Amino acid sequence: MGALGFILDPAEGERSWRLAEYVKRGGYTALKKIFSEAIPPENIVAELKKSSLRGRGGAGFPTGLKWSFMPRQFPGAKYVVCNSDEGEPGTFKDRDILRWNPHMVIEGMIIAGYAMGCARGYNYIHGEIWEIYKRFEEALEEARAANLLGNNILGSDFSFELQAHHGYGAYICGEETALLESIEGKKGQPRFKPPFPASFGLYGKPTTINNTETFASVPYIINQGGDKFLELGKPNNGGTKLFSVSGHVNRPGNFEVPMGTPFKDLLDLAGGVRNGRKLKAVIPGGSSAPVLPADLIMECTLDYDSIAKAGSMLGSGAVIVMDETTCMVKALERLSYFYFEESCGQCTPCREGTGWLYRVVHRIEHGEGRPEDLDLLNSVTDNIMGRTICALGDAASMPVKSFVKHFGAEFEYHIRNKKCLVPEDVQRAGSGFFKVADPHPQPLSQGERGAS
Amino acid sequence: MLSQDAYQKIDREIAKYPADQKQSAVMAALAIAQMEQGWLSTETIEEVARTLGMAPVAVYEVASFYNMYDLAPVGKYKITVCTNLPCALSGGVHAADYLKQKLGIGFNETTADGRFTLKEGECMGACGDAPVMLVNNVRMCSFMQPEQIDRLIGECK
Amino acid sequence: MLEIEIDGRKTEVADGSTVMDAAHQLGIFIPHFCYHKKLSIAANCRMCLVQVEKAPKPLPACATPVTNGMKVLTHSEAAVKAQKGVMEFLLINHPLDCPICDQGGECQLQDLSVGYGQSASRYQEEKRVVVNKNLGPLISTDMTRCIHCTRCVRFTQEIAGWMELGQAFRGEHAEIMPFIEKTVDSELSGNVIDLCPVGALTSKPFRFAARTWELSRRKSVSPHDGLGANLIVQVKHDRVLRVLPLENEDVNECWLSDKDRYSYEALNSDARLTKPMLKQCGEWREVDWQTALEFIGTDLKRVVREHGAAAVGALASPHATLEELHLLQKFVRAAGSENIDCRLRQTDFSLDGKNVTPWLGLPVAEIPQLDRVLVVGSFLRKDHPLLAQRLRQAAKKFTRVSLLHVADDDQLIALHAKSIVAPSALAAELSGIVKAAAEAKGVAVDAALAGVQPSAAAKTIAASLISGEKGAVFLGNFAQQHAQASTLHGLAQKLAEITGARFGYLGEAANSVGGYLAKAVPGASGLNAARMLAEPRKAYFVLHAEPEFDCANPSQALAALKGADLVVALTPFKTRAHDYAHVILPIAPFTETSGTFINTEGRVQSFNAVVKPLGETRPGWKVLRVLGNLLGLAGFDYDSSEAVRAEALGGKPASVAERLNNKADGMVLNLTAAAPTLQRIADVPIHFADALARRAPSLQKTRDAAPPAARMNAATLAKLGLADGVQVKVSLGGTAILAAQLDAGVADGCVRIAAGHALTAELGPMQGEMTVERA
Numbered sequence A: 001m002g003a004l005g006f007i008l009d010p011a012e013g014e015r016s017w018r019l020a021e022y023v024k025r026g027g028y029t030a031l032k033k034i035f036s037e038a039i040p041p042e043n044i045v046a047e048l049k050k051s052s053l054r055g056r057g058g059a060g061f062p063t064g065l066k067w068s069f070m071p072r073q074f075p076g077a078k079y080v081v082c083n084s085d086e087g088e089p090g091t092f093k094d095r096d097i098l099r100w101n102p103h104m105v106i107e108g109m110i111i112a113g114y115a116m117g118c119a120r121g122y123n124y125i126h127g128e129i130w131e132i133y134k135r136f137e138e139a140l141e142e143a144r145a146a147n148l149l150g151n152n153i154l155g156s157d158f159s160f161e162l163q164a165h166h167g168y169g170a171y172i173c174g175e176e177t178a179l180l181e182s183i184e185g186k187k188g189q190p191r192f193k194p195p196f197p198a199s200f201g202l203y204g205k206p207t208t209i210n211n212t213e214t215f216a217s218v219p220y221i222i223n224q225g226g227d228k229f230l231e232l233g234k235p236n237n238g239g240t241k242l243f244s245v246s247g248h249v250n251r252p253g254n255f256e257v258p259m260g261t262p263f264k265d266l267l268d269l270a271g272g273v274r275n276g277r278k279l280k281a282v283i284p285g286g287s288s289a290p291v292l293p294a295d296l297i298m299e300c301t302l303d304y305d306s307i308a309k310a311g312s313m314l315g316s317g318a319v320i321v322m323d324e325t326t327c328m329v330k331a332l333e334r335l336s337y338f339y340f341e342e343s344c345g346q347c348t349p350c351r352e353g354t355g356w357l358y359r360v361v362h363r364i365e366h367g368e369g370r371p372e373d374l375d376l377l378n379s380v381t382d383n384i385m386g387r388t389i390c391a392l393g394d395a396a397s398m399p400v401k402s403f404v405k406h407f408g409a410e411f412e413y414h415i416r417n418k419k420c421l422v423p424e425d426v427q428r429a430g431s432g433f434f435k436v437a438d439p440h441p442q443p444l445s446q447g448e449r450g451a452s
Numbered sequence B: 001m002l003s004q005d006a007y008q009k010i011d012r013e014i015a016k017y018p019a020d021q022k023q024s025a026v027m028a029a030l031a032i033a034q035m036e037q038g039w040l041s042t043e044t045i046e047e048v049a050r051t052l053g054m055a056p057v058a059v060y061e062v063a064s065f066y067n068m069y070d071l072a073p074v075g076k077y078k079i080t081v082c083t084n085l086p087c088a089l090s091g092g093v094h095a096a097d098y099l100k101q102k103l104g105i106g107f108n109e110t111t112a113d114g115r116f117t118l119k120e121g122e123c124m125g126a127c128g129d130a131p132v133m134l135v136n137n138v139r140m141c142s143f144m145q146p147e148q149i150d151r152l153i154g155e156c157k
Numbered sequence C: 001m002l003e004i005e006i007d008g009r010k011t012e013v014a015d016g017s018t019v020m021d022a023a024h025q026l027g028i029f030i031p032h033f034c035y036h037k038k039l040s041i042a043a044n045c046r047m048c049l050v051q052v053e054k055a056p057k058p059l060p061a062c063a064t065p066v067t068n069g070m071k072v073l074t075h076s077e078a079a080v081k082a083q084k085g086v087m088e089f090l091l092i093n094h095p096l097d098c099p100i101c102d103q104g105g106e107c108q109l110q111d112l113s114v115g116y117g118q119s120a121s122r123y124q125e126e127k128r129v130v131v132n133k134n135l136g137p138l139i140s141t142d143m144t145r146c147i148h149c150t151r152c153v154r155f156t157q158e159i160a161g162w163m164e165l166g167q168a169f170r171g172e173h174a175e176i177m178p179f180i181e182k183t184v185d186s187e188l189s190g191n192v193i194d195l196c197p198v199g200a201l202t203s204k205p206f207r208f209a210a211r212t213w214e215l216s217r218r219k220s221v222s223p224h225d226g227l228g229a230n231l232i233v234q235v236k237h238d239r240v241l242r243v244l245p246l247e248n249e250d251v252n253e254c255w256l257s258d259k260d261r262y263s264y265e266a267l268n269s270d271a272r273l274t275k276p277m278l279k280q281c282g283e284w285r286e287v288d289w290q291t292a293l294e295f296i297g298t299d300l301k302r303v304v305r306e307h308g309a310a311a312v313g314a315l316a317s318p319h320a321t322l323e324e325l326h327l328l329q330k331f332v333r334a335a336g337s338e339n340i341d342c343r344l345r346q347t348d349f350s351l352d353g354k355n356v357t358p359w360l361g362l363p364v365a366e367i368p369q370l371d372r373v374l375v376v377g378s379f380l381r382k383d384h385p386l387l388a389q390r391l392r393q394a395a396k397k398f399t400r401v402s403l404l405h406v407a408d409d410d411q412l413i414a415l416h417a418k419s420i421v422a423p424s425a426l427a428a429e430l431s432g433i434v435k436a437a438a439e440a441k442g443v444a445v446d447a448a449l450a451g452v453q454p455s456a457a458a459k460t461i462a463a464s465l466i467s468g469e470k471g472a473v474f475l476g477n478f479a480q481q482h483a484q485a486s487t488l489h490g491l492a493q494k495l496a497e498i499t500g501a502r503f504g505y506l507g508e509a510a511n512s513v514g515g516y517l518a519k520a521v522p523g524a525s526g527l528n529a530a531r532m533l534a535e536p537r538k539a540y541f542v543l544h545a546e547p548e549f550d551c552a553n554p555s556q557a558l559a560a561l562k563g564a565d566l567v568v569a570l571t572p573f574k575t576r577a578h579d580y581a582h583v584i585l586p587i588a589p590f591t592e593t594s595g596t597f598i599n600t601e602g603r604v605q606s607f608n609a610v611v612k613p614l615g616e617t618r619p620g621w622k623v624l625r626v627l628g629n630l631l632g633l634a635g636f637d638y639d640s641s642e643a644v645r646a647e648a649l650g651g652k653p654a655s656v657a658e659r660l661n662n663k664a665d666g667m668v669l670n671l672t673a674a675a676p677t678l679q680r681i682a683d684v685p686i687h688f689a690d691a692l693a694r695r696a697p698s699l700q701k702t703r704d705a706a707p708p709a710a711r712m713n714a715a716t717l718a719k720l721g722l723a724d725g726v727q728v729k730v731s732l733g734g735t736a737i738l739a740a741q742l743d744a745g746v747a748d749g750c751v752r753i754a755a756g757h758a759l760t761a762e763l764g765p766m767q768g769e770m771t772v773e774r775a
């Protein structure tokens, strides 16, 4: 973990997730401050706007603005929902936040509930991180026991219930309206917008959805002020940000650094390219973000604007590093398979188009490519992008478009020579399998063994 | 049909949601039923539907939509290996190959002794720990090099 | 109101309208598959993408709300490019097997692909194949053709009321399917065939019968329930091969019940009678019409001569046409008898003489505007599938629907309150509602109600009716057949008065109202249907009816008919008339004659023959005309069925409305009902209700056509020492051997045994004391 932020940095150690530890670190002071100073909800939203906090889930939408969309006068139930369905390949930051600092998310959600007048919240947690889901349930129990949740929180007249809901293996549920459908007990198929969740959300009620990291940023902003948060980063890109670095680096992991940190600094934090090999390409914002070749990414700083200028997206802050041992066709094949597998199947261009993309890339990788295939890929992505219900269509298309754009020559080599530019054994060596040795798994606890 | 304990757990899940939104507990109820029964049979799905007042096909939609539900019997240990790109860059696919060899089965197959089922998984949100595997949906195993894989298989009796 | 411009044309639309709505208003067609005006918006097919000024990407017209001043282009280059892109995707995995597809010629995909498709596919990978599903006897599947518009899924959820189809799995693996191995059992299931824009769901009975372009389309009216759904009957070589809905927003909207849709199969079946038959010296012979009619004339004269005209009776089915009913009553009356009735399952006739012509009490189209509804004594969903559908939709909005009935069948309506009681307690429970309403309103009640103690449910229902602005109380088929029907009427009428609600009847049959207007009911000196059978006549005319299935007391009806000197059966089918009749005349079913049905709201719906009569079949009205002439009766010289109709309606169809009346004066309430220790509840299952449905092979294979059982709750079974599934002998004026069946929805001390089926035809009354013992 990095040494520059406030979310993960102070939270080292296996016990750090406990309420008592969090309080020792200054936890729940933001909430207490709100009650003791009777800060009106509008001021909280104003502070968020000042902070320039942008959604950490991928789209980077200004959080203060989003909160201000909630109909304040709406008489019935309203909801705040946390999106911990982290499933975007390359992203693993929310897991660590919930693992080491769940109360910071809880505190952020309570404040959100207060600011938007919601009496109930849900945290939707990725099904694969079951142990984390269980831990979060425990953290909730701690909070309830301490009257940080429930009726008249800390003696105030604000009441708030928070529950955890687990996913069970569907990437699409990270899309906010699919996530709502999923909480409602349905398939996670995204809804057409408008109406947006702020007017028609969970159970048809006004709802605000934010990413785990977004909520975790809130207590700091209340404690230190929006300006301070903004200063951590750079204008229009406030705060620190967690970057999940995976792939061909020596020390994969999460690094919390200020917005605007140069990419090469992050690469250094992650121990540099594995075994000192040459950097080939980086996907800077999760698998849905366009890939950038080494020379372009090395010039970038890590913030929404800089990465956008280079033709990609900061996205969820998932940095997938690929060195010279990578076959770009095979890399794209795997990503295309992912979107094909994870398409919810609802809308035509995505349901039919993702399979088409995958099959063509698969063909190229397996030596059956045709000269016209690259044009075909571009044309099919054009027919998907912007025509689907949710952004998965775009997410599936952008990798294809960008791989073909930046590494077209490698694709053409494949098509022409019916084989890979990078030999199989080189690829294998690059993966580091057989080399790294690290903590061995914990033994299974009773009751988790399933049928026995 | 399910154990008393399972129904109690389901009731706790139902209580998380507004009183008229029982259906919200369907994912949890299916997970609870699967943990108890090993997989989701037609009867189990019907029972969940009955418990939550849903149409069986609506429960089936859910059970077939989310990857971690098993609509057919699986081995005592279901091992899901992430082979998505970030993991693959750090040996995810090779780890899966190693497991396939070791167990003598491919993805979506079960060993003859009924102990292991192998599944290919999508991103588990743990790419930094690659290769990662999930055992029986609940236990995440990180940095699965051959030595760790051998140990895991040895533990799964 | 919002202003919008589409393709350069301006219009104003109501707030909340979508671009699709606005386009419809302007008559502009936007291609689409998933959108359907009666279903929720899914926006999943993406075919309706249009260009919207200032929007960075094309938007789906079906789901995009109109904003003021919006400018839309539906055929711009960008819009067409988007639409063509979607069409290409739809076709890549579609089998393109149009030449062998039943949908060919009426396929939206086929039609649109002509405009938006490309000639050669750029998709050269292997196509997806999806295994077919067995959805039951009515719907055939070719799931590989499915384009995942989910209309069928939304239909079962939203319109039929129970999700029987779903989209399982995800992505390209998604499949439309029922729950594992289940069939689609809704009484409205066939509508998914119309909704399916491609050939994935087609009609099983129609499968491969013809190419759609070979069929001629003729309008008609459904002869089944009281709604009179409008039909398009499709015909080839004088055979009816398919029936589709004719959209009429005020009647059936765009739907049909399965009975409306599939009963046509009976028309072409072996069960049709095609020649007049005469029984002579105990032998049935096929004869020509002249011989048959002359025999009737001679023998009828003899009966009248020997026994007087009052020895003649006529029993008509309320599914007969207005023209037939009019001529039959005219014929009987001309012969000197007042004994005619079409209310064959009714048992309490005390309302006769009170000028009541029972009808719905309001137009069908006004049902959605009701805010409070109480339905009394109705197997609603099966007796009136599409009226129930309207109530289902209404209940999702602001209408509170309550039910007072004798069986707890799931109506798939979000009921506000319900009370399920034994038949003998029905009037008492209704009186409780009246009493509770009266007390709440501070209105005096009939002395007969003095001792009534309203139940909790009765109070809830009363309170709901009182709290509304526009309520209605409806009596269903069961209430009409009830031994205390007139008391139920009196109570319902009173309740409506107190609560300011409308009061009406859910008409049992296609022509229940028409029967009254045609005067196919006895005059003051005549006998009603029940008395005609209880006090046997010497001669009977039986029009379209099957007394063993259609009468309140089948065994008594059969006995009376068997004892008569002359029974003339006029029917399209080979029926049990062979057992009791002397002459059987093949008359036309509704597709082979012109005629008129007056539906439960008093709507006069005339229709023409869509095919030629089968064999020697003749339209019933023509047969009765000849018979009148043959007997030398005056006034039987009509030159068309229109002339008969004009006479039946006094020349003024418009005056029908004035003659409808539910209000009876001077009602005597009879609240004391015998409470037998074991009483029968008889429902008339949807596909047993009339001669046509009974003979439609595919309908008879549905779950709704399961053979009758003796259904009891656990307590009753235990009390009788029976278990679910055992064979029992039930006795009630006759006996039947049936399987006992556990049914938690039956009140204590009641046994539910369906009528209208061969298995129960030997039983006596549909209600009353009975015994059940192990067979």
Ligand SMILES: Cc1cc2nc3c(=O)[nH]c(=O)nc-3n(C[C@H](O)[C@H](O)[C@H](O)COP(=O)(O)O)c2cc1C
Residues within 6 Å of the ligand: A054, A055, A056, A057, A058, A059, A060, A061, A063, A083, A084, A085, A086, A087, A088, A171, A172, A173, A174, A175, A176, A177, A209, A210, A211, A212, A214, A390, A391, A392, A395
């Ligand atoms: C296909 C798809 C997957 C997504 N996955 C996630 C996810 O795993 N986690 C997340 O926070 N947001 C995800 N999002 C973004 C959410 O829809 C939403 O924008 C976000 O949760 C809002 O929170 P924020 O404003 O705090 O970023 C995804 C979006 C799409 C289209």
Ligand code: SF4
Residues within 6 Å of the ligand: A172, A189, A190, A342, A343, A344, A345, A346, A347, A348, A350, A351, A388, A389, A390, A391, A392, A393
């Ligand atoms: S774009 Fe893909 S994932 Fe999103 S709604 Fe459409 S089919 Fe589902």
Ligand code: FES
Residues within 6 Å of the ligand: C031, C032, C033, C034, C035, C042, C043, C044, C045, C046, C047, C048, C049, C060, C061, C062, C063
């Ligand atoms: S009709 Fe609009 S998306 Fe299908």
